[in-house]
Amino acid sequence: MTRTAEQMKGRAGRLARLMPSGPSTAARTPFVLLVVLLLAGGLISLLLLNSALNEGSFRLSKLERETTELTDEQQALQRDVDSYSEPDALERRARELGMVPGGSPAFLNPDGTVRGVPERATAEPSPTATPEPSAPASPSGSASPSGSPSATATSTDPASATPAPSAPTAPSSPSTSPGR
Secondary structure (H helix, E strand, C coil), X not given: CHHHHHHHHHHHHHHHHHCCCCCCCCCHHHHHHHHHHHHHHHHHHHHHHHHHHHHHHHHHHXXXXXXXXXXXXXXXXXHHHHHHHCXXXXXXXXXXXXXXXXXXXXXXXXXXXXXXXXXXCCCCCCCCCCHHHHHHHHHHHHHCCCHHHHHHHHHHHHHHHCCCCHHHHHHHHHHHHHHC
């Protein structure tokens, strides 16, 4: 057993000779500098990463706000389109433009014959449009003693003054008789 202790002392003695016995600061300085540089680099990279995430967060909140505003605007525009597309609104705007509802339709067959009887569309007073025609009819009503006959004459005058478009329907009617 003493031989193992002597071998240990011999090995320890050889190792002790390889390493200096006094404390050495020269070997620790590069290691300490390396650790400090690694820690400083890690902190700086964490700060840069944190600022990049904050910038992305601010941009995301700005884009979400813009998306909300644009969604609200789109919904308002869709409500406007829906209100203009309602049948009552379409009818009112058509009457303002001077349009009248059409009568019974007539169709052209592929062989050129007309199916149905074409009729001229006449203006019928609508309940929503009655206040509007009465205002223009009042100056013509002042010329005649009663306002209602002049208003009916005014509304029938444009229809009776333009019978020329009904003339093309008359030639198409004879063409339907020989075609049948």
